[in-house]
Amino acid sequence: MKTVIIGGVAGGASTAARLRRMDEHAEILLLERGPYVSFANCGLPYHIGEVIHDREKLLVVTPQDLKDLLNIDVRVNNEVIRINRAQKTITVRNIETGSTYEESYDKLVLSPGAAPIIPSLPGVSLPGVFTLRNMQDMDAIKDYIDQEKPPRAVVVGGGFIGLEIAENLHHRGIEVTLIELLNQVLAPIDYEMAALVHQHLTFKRIRLALGDGLKAIHQAENGWMKVELTSGRSVDTHMLILSIGVRPENQLAADAGLELGVRGTVVTNQHMQTSDPDIYAVGDVTEVTARITGGRTNLALAGPASRQGRVAADHICGRQSSFNGVIGTSVVKVFDLTVASVGLNAKALESAGIPYLNNIIHVSNHAGYYPGASPMSLKLLFKEDGHILGAQAVGLEGVDKRIDVIATAIQAGLTVYDLEELELAYAPPFGSARDAVNIAGFGAGNALRGDVKLMNWDQVASLDRGKTTILDVRLPEELALGMIDGGVHIPLQQVRSKINEIPKDRPVLVYCQTGQRSYFASRILSQLGFDVYNLNGGYKTYSHAVG
Amino acid sequence: MKTVIIGGVAGGASTAARLRRMDEHAEILLLERGPYVSFANCGLPYHIGEVIHDREKLLVVTPQDLKDLLNIDVRVNNEVIRINRAQKTITVRNIETGSTYEESYDKLVLSPGAAPIIPSLPGVSLPGVFTLRNMQDMDAIKDYIDQEKPPRAVVVGGGFIGLEIAENLHHRGIEVTLIELLNQVLAPIDYEMAALVHQHLTFKRIRLALGDGLKAIHQAENGWMKVELTSGRSVDTHMLILSIGVRPENQLAADAGLELGVRGTVVTNQHMQTSDPDIYAVGDVTEVTARITGGRTNLALAGPASRQGRVAADHICGRQSSFNGVIGTSVVKVFDLTVASVGLNAKALESAGIPYLNNIIHVSNHAGYYPGASPMSLKLLFKEDGHILGAQAVGLEGVDKRIDVIATAIQAGLTVYDLEELELAYAPPFGSARDAVNIAGFGAGNALRGDVKLMNWDQVASLDRGKTTILDVRLPEELALGMIDGGVHIPLQQVRSKINEIPKDRPVLVYCQTGQRSYFASRILSQLGFDVYNLNGGYKTYSHAVG
Numbered sequence A, B: 001m002k003t004v005i006i007g008g009v010a011g012g013a014s015t016a017a018r019l020r021r022m023d024e025h026a027e028i029l030l031l032e033r034g035p036y037v038s039f040a041n042c043g044l045p046y047h048i049g050e051v052i053h054d055r056e057k058l059l060v061v062t063p064q065d066l067k068d069l070l071n072i073d074v075r076v077n078n079e080v081i082r083i084n085r086a087q088k089t090i091t092v093r094n095i096e097t098g099s100t101y102e103e104s105y106d107k108l109v110l111s112p113g114a115a116p117i118i119p120s121l122p123g124v125s126l127p128g129v130f131t132l133r134n135m136q137d138m139d140a141i142k143d144y145i146d147q148e149k150p151p152r153a154v155v156v157g158g159g160f161i162g163l164e165i166a167e168n169l170h171h172r173g174i175e176v177t178l179i180e181l182l183n184q185v186l187a188p189i190d191y192e193m194a195a196l197v198h199q200h201l202t203f204k205r206i207r208l209a210l211g212d213g214l215k216a217i218h219q220a221e222n223g224w225m226k227v228e229l230t231s232g233r234s235v236d237t238h239m240l241i242l243s244i245g246v247r248p249e250n251q252l253a254a255d256a257g258l259e260l261g262v263r264g265t266v267v268t269n270q271h272m273q274t275s276d277p278d279i280y281a282v283g284d285v286t287e288v289t290a291r292i293t294g295g296r297t298n299l300a301l302a303g304p305a306s307r308q309g310r311v312a313a314d315h316i317c318g319r320q321s322s323f324n325g326v327i328g329t330s331v332v333k334v335f336d337l338t339v340a341s342v343g344l345n346a347k348a349l350e351s352a353g354i355p356y357l358n359n360i361i362h363v364s365n366h367a368g369y370y371p372g373a374s375p376m377s378l379k380l381l382f383k384e385d386g387h388i389l390g391a392q393a394v395g396l397e398g399v400d401k402r403i404d405v406i407a408t409a410i411q412a413g414l415t416v417y418d419l420e421e422l423e424l425a426y427a428p429p430f431g432s433a434r435d436a437v438n439i440a441g442f443g444a445g446n447a448l449r450g451d452v453k454l455m456n457w458d459q460v461a462s463l464d465r466g467k468t469t470i471l472d473v474r475l476p477e478e479l480a481l482g483m484i485d486g487g488v489h490i491p492l493q494q495v496r497s498k499i500n501e502i503p504k505d506r507p508v509l510v511y512c513q514t515g516q517r518s519y520f521a522s523r524i525l526s527q528l529g530f531d532v533y534n535l536n537g538g539y540k541t542y543s544h545a546v547g
């Protein structure tokens, strides 16, 4: 049995390695267009920033390793240019010699990945304009920085990679402007959560141009470029990185007539077989099932790529392993912050027409009395029946832990009521007797049980101020942080004694800094006959989101 | 409705707070024997060590707060001395005045906690001998250290609290000897995992006396004491802390004729009602269901106490909330290490007669190429059908995250096959494309699918060396770390070419440093017809455990 694998990094190398472990006798040929296999794509931005000093560390496994350890025939600088399905052969071009040759296959695995999107705009081919996908791209950017010592850079696109690049350019002493077409960075999280990230980026002196797009890049003098934006603004820069997303490398598959799906991805079944059962596809090029909606999507992340490779290898060896779709778990470091999310956000739920509730809390990553406690914000999205639809978290420490726990809960089909009961490890340096995840579950459970009615930050503007009491229950010294216009102030401590000062004939929106004390107040008020709403996420979320 | 709560800390204060939120009109009386309510028990060792400098930080909520925020009648220095079930009253002694009085109740909640066990041995009442449960105990220990500046201390008991105290005494410059009757610290983890902790403690210059017990304490000269051990050894010390466990404070319950369970705990139903439906019990004093075995047990931890309080409060208000038992999730910081576990360990499974398999891996907490990666060891225990029975982890970073994920998986009834598929958040600073939990799942799944046969470290000694080949597949430079006696050495890279050097007529035990490369070798060998076993946890586990 001869298996040929196209692409030698996350998906391809994982397929090859597992295949060898499952079948010592298989013939395995791995073809990679570039000069390297198995490099750490995800580490590339950090070598640019000299956070990862040693370039060699990014070469996780060499072709020689794959030969020595796994007996895999690896050919770098060999590009597959055609699949001849009828003959079960592929045509390969040796990039160093320019010659082409054919190879037969019994099974073929496509793991060609996804390529950075380059918009067709004036100036995108200028020197000093880059994308980042592989070692060569990284070397080019790093060399440019080392040699030109650019004082300024523009990063276009505020996704994971854009933010990682912005941070690492900043580490090199470069003044960075980040341009993003949406009104927020990090599309997987909702606006009010992204607002926390905007504040941090601004604090770190990244210049944010949100809601603005790239229009053209013009060469100027002395190595400078003028970047023209759709808003009419322009930014002077020495270099520009395009990180506006990726598109699946589907050319081979399309030419071979394999079925394509969303955004041009390759369609597979749960064993990663394409519409041709002798051809498998894995990684960024594939369409996957979104487990929460049951719909089909594309998720260009390394974890799924490597697990898909393992499934494809198993299936080639006659094992019935399956890849059962994705829930979309991700994390990114943004300077001192960690931002992580899983599942669907509000935008996605709205566009899918899925009704949902949400709950935002601000908590400490661990017991407040133990040194080093830091704030964390956690948003939970859930169904009327309690099933968890998504979660987003932003903070300094412990963010990835909470999202991994909720990801596990989502994969297991748990509800917010189960989150209330989760028994998580507690000692003061690590958490609280009630972990952030429990508290998120409490808040969601309370809302579903009707014990609290939540109002979101974006519903406040449209309140009829003459017909609603806005009640601030914070301590007097907290008012310096700002207040919602038209609010009255009664600290929680005095709500019972001053209850007669609150008109009973109209709804009350109650808030505090985080939403906890106002929840306590809302319990008092609702039991005393008031129609009361708690501001979801408190003044912290409100003030970040509103401005 | 009048509810009286006995004990004002984790369980009691949580009950009171939730009760108020659920019922604004309830009469709530909280009686606490000591001078403080709601103090941070779990933080006590860290104030002794001056890690938590500010003593006030441990007083999470004051009686005044409980009055102002929650309208709860709190009486500190008031000890309940009798429950008069027939009259539905309790008898209270005001400790300051010495007078007693009665209070009626509609519902009574017991949250008296558990008291440190003090063995009846000579010398346990000497000055300089302490236990640690509350603020007063902490103050006594800290004052003693501040005034006497003891050069040496003995800590008896290597559980969570004993280790936290040892670490914090060490922070104060005190030379600590830790005495533990078992041959290991931290009973919830298995011996070979504890061995990693022993090494770290020794590295930190804690003197370990394992497998040894306290026999007597004798007063010596100039404030010194001589501690006599069961082994015949003796240790000179200036102070001694007893931390050999706790026993439930069941006297009131016993006197009142409430049903008692394991280790003298108070039996409750899932709503936390004792055998008298008007009396609830929560926290350390209660018996709980062990979810994994279905048996009954006792777990003195703050998370369960606080969740039980919430359940009891709900039920008093007519809500059907339940506490559905525990899986035993815990974590402790031991100097630079984090040690966490969940579920049952090998000892517990063996004594419960539950057949199990286990899998030990050593991985990096995050991508190895990203700065700051550190080693972590993870042991998974599971059933033949894949269900997860327990997990234990030891490492520097990210240990609590993995145990929380597995705890969530256990609570959801997931299997090791589900762990293989978990989609966890990955970026280089936080994890790997294949997270430690996925890899633990792979290893377990491989064992259950028959793709690898594992041999545990403690099975090696009894191998018939004449009839088994012990094969070391590490690199030559790794042999300096030590080898298993009688082994032959063929690096993984050469196993295929030197296959003829390995006798085929006898079993092969293959090992490397961690168990990963030996797994690769075992796949080669088994497919070439050898009867091969992989050393579970590799030489790292073996050498720590053997010695």
Ligand SMILES: Cc1cc2nc3c(=O)[nH]c(=O)nc-3n(C[C@H](O)[C@H](O)[C@H](O)COP(=O)(O)OP(=O)(O)OC[C@H]3O[C@@H](n4cnc5c(N)ncnc54)[C@H](O)[C@@H]3O)c2cc1C
Residues within 6 Å of the ligand: A006, A007, A008, A009, A010, A011, A012, A031, A032, A033, A034, A041, A042, A043, A044, A045, A078, A079, A080, A081, A111, A112, A113, A114, A132, A133, A134, A161, A249, A252, A282, A283, A284, A285, A300, A301, A302, A303, A305, B426, B427, B428
């Ligand atoms: C800068 C950067 C940072 C990232 N950070 C993260 C992160 O933090 N977390 C995360 O989960 N994911 C991250 N990713 C995404 C992750 O790297 C990808 O999801 C993963 O590598 C996809 O694997 P793949 O095998 O599909 O594609 P790739 O790993 O891209 O491999 C595809 C390979 O196929 C080769 N190829 C393509 N066509 C041919 C052909 N015709 N013939 C021969 N070879 C061919 C390409 O040269 C390429 O080397 C990051 C990606 C980048 C670029």
Ligand SMILES: Cc1cc2nc3c(=O)[nH]c(=O)nc-3n(C[C@H](O)[C@H](O)[C@H](O)COP(=O)(O)OP(=O)(O)OC[C@H]3O[C@@H](n4cnc5c(N)ncnc54)[C@H](O)[C@@H]3O)c2cc1C
Residues within 6 Å of the ligand: A426, A427, A428, B006, B007, B008, B009, B010, B011, B012, B031, B032, B033, B034, B041, B042, B043, B044, B045, B078, B079, B080, B081, B111, B112, B113, B114, B132, B133, B134, B161, B249, B252, B282, B283, B284, B285, B300, B301, B302, B303, B305
């Ligand atoms: C040093 C230390 C460190 C700890 N570290 C951790 C940790 O890291 N993680 C963790 O999960 N758990 C930890 N714990 C355990 C945790 O504190 C307990 O599980 C939890 O406090 C139990 O709550 P409880 O309400 O049952 O008892 P407690 O919190 O002990 O409260 C019981 C209270 O009842 C009072 N009382 C008793 N009898 C009467 C009476 N007759 N009348 C009036 N009052 C009475 C007592 O004075 C006491 O204040 C630690 C405990 C200690 C001592």
Ligand SMILES: CC(C)(COP(=O)(O)OP(=O)(O)OC[C@H]1O[C@@H](n2cnc3c(N)ncnc32)[C@H](O)[C@@H]1OP(=O)(O)O)[C@@H](O)C(=O)NCCC(=O)NCCS
Residues within 6 Å of the ligand: A008, A009, A010, A013, A014, A017, A018, A021, A037, A038, A039, A040, A041, A042, A043, A060, A061, A302, A306, A310, B360, B361, B362, B363, B433, B434, B439, B442, B443, B446, B514, B515, B516, B517, B519
């Ligand atoms: C490394 C690479 C070649 C894959 O090789 P691989 O051998 O399948 O992957 P790993 O090194 O993770 O090893 C996984 C195997 O070893 C086992 N294993 C891993 N760690 C182990 C440990 N500590 N102890 C025991 N077994 C272990 C696993 O069970 C698995 O075997 P299985 O699939 O047969 O169950 C491929 O993932 C790659 O090219 N990676 C770099 C590129 C990349 O991932 N980019 C994106 C992220 S930066």
Ligand SMILES: CC(C)(COP(=O)(O)OP(=O)(O)OC[C@H]1O[C@@H](n2cnc3c(N)ncnc32)[C@H](O)[C@@H]1OP(=O)(O)O)[C@@H](O)C(=O)NCCC(=O)NCCS
Residues within 6 Å of the ligand: A360, A361, A362, A363, A433, A434, A439, A442, A443, A446, A514, A515, A516, A517, A519, B008, B009, B010, B013, B014, B017, B018, B021, B037, B038, B039, B040, B041, B042, B043, B060, B061, B302, B306, B310
């Ligand atoms: C603090 C104490 C008095 C309990 O009071 P509590 O109000 O129930 O507890 P918390 O402060 O955790 O608040 C929990 C409530 O606020 C809500 N909440 C907590 N944090 C929130 C946040 N950030 N945003 C919104 N709501 C929040 C929860 O939903 C919960 O309300 P609910 O039970 O009605 O759903 C009690 O736990 C205690 O005495 N603790 C100290 C002792 C101790 O725990 N020792 C052991 C560990 S050191």
